[in-house]
Amino acid sequence: MRTPGELAEALDRVGYLADEGLATAAFLASKLGRPLFCEGEPGTGKTALASALARALNVDLVRLQCHEGIDATQALYDWDFPRQLLHLRATDGPGREEDIYTRRFLLARPLLRALESAPCVLLIDEIDRADDEFEAFLLEVVSEHAVTIPELGEIRAAEPPLVVLTSNRTREVHDALKRRCLYHWLDHPDLERELAILRRRVPGVSERLAAQVVGAVRRLRAAELLKPPGVAEAIDWAAALLALGRTELDARTAAVTLGAVLKYREDADRVTAAGLEAVVAG
Template sequence: LVEARGEGTHADIGDIMSREFLIARPLLRAVEEAAAGRPPVLLIDEIDRADEEFEAFLLEVLSDFQVTIPELGTIAAEHPPVVVITSNRTREIHDALKRRCIYHWIDYPDEAREVEIIRRRVPEVDERLAAELAGAMHRLREAELFKPPGVAETLDWARALQVLGAERLDEETIADTIGVILKYREDVETVRAAGLERLAGPPR
């Protein structure tokens, strides 16, 4: 492109396959930082949403903590980075990748902890409404739902109620806002059939 514009020659700009023209993405940056003696923490969030090609590449990185670039050679980490991988179980992760991980299951928080999260992230919601929300969400998660709501949905619900000016979680408010937390028609029908009033009760 430079030559076409008459601004220089190939020799002027150097080899386009050189490091100068390489855009380092997070995996390569993590290995480079580790190779320089500054091992970082690398977070790979929701690995199950990535394709199998990325998973295979990640397996190579986690096996040897190095990245090979044909035109530039191999960059190896002297001290491996700390790698944290999360999954929502939307698909199965390859066994070879799981064997390289220390598994830890993070369950839903208890009601008291969920109240703390609501109050911290949506401080406009008062203590009582936060407790009602946490209690309702825990009762919802006990139902046989296709997609039980998580903490993210709790916060979305809290923000929606705050925008609507709701002060209490009554049956009418739940009916008007249930689409904030349930995203499948079957789940909405299941909860309605069981009775919305069971969600509107006081915290347990």
């Protein structure tokens, strides 16, 4: 891809509608070899961006899902202890350390797979769920595109992967990691772009139903909810209505399908008490 516009067109062909700012950020991350740090509300397309980039660039997607307590063993590599033990028993001896700490007994986790399978897109998803120690560990991978395994030495990517980090901002990620990245905030799309996304992701949805769903979702976002719906929820809602054979959204239909768009009981109760007629009106 020679320009951000060409990358936007390639993303469009695989079903991801990126605006100019996002396409430029992804293009620069690819050209400069810098990680792209995507932050924003849940459901705004951060994770989907990494998947679309992999398809648009025709490379593999390697995903590391972060969670509380994740450590280097889960993210980088581990040793296959059962196979090592079987090897020692088969050789009928204590064995030498260099015999069992070889590549044949190494279990590659996502980070190591990304370094060895590059070019690829490495998605480090929801980094805000990990702890400070794991962030510090990531610095070597993000900045050097290399890791050190004591028994084997340094493993360096022949070609740096395109790294996409996502955060829902449940906590602030440290500056040391952010400084090594290009940053982009993903907000909810404007009305026309959200309609285009919905029509693209839910084939068969009518113009009227798409407009009703997008309008209702945007009104729900304006309410004081614990988790306002994102684009992903709008897509789910439209797909649910289409599966039920509905051609328009009314208060009764909204009531029985509300679980597709609101994922907290408190939000559903609040919206229902206020009246679903106001949500679907317009």
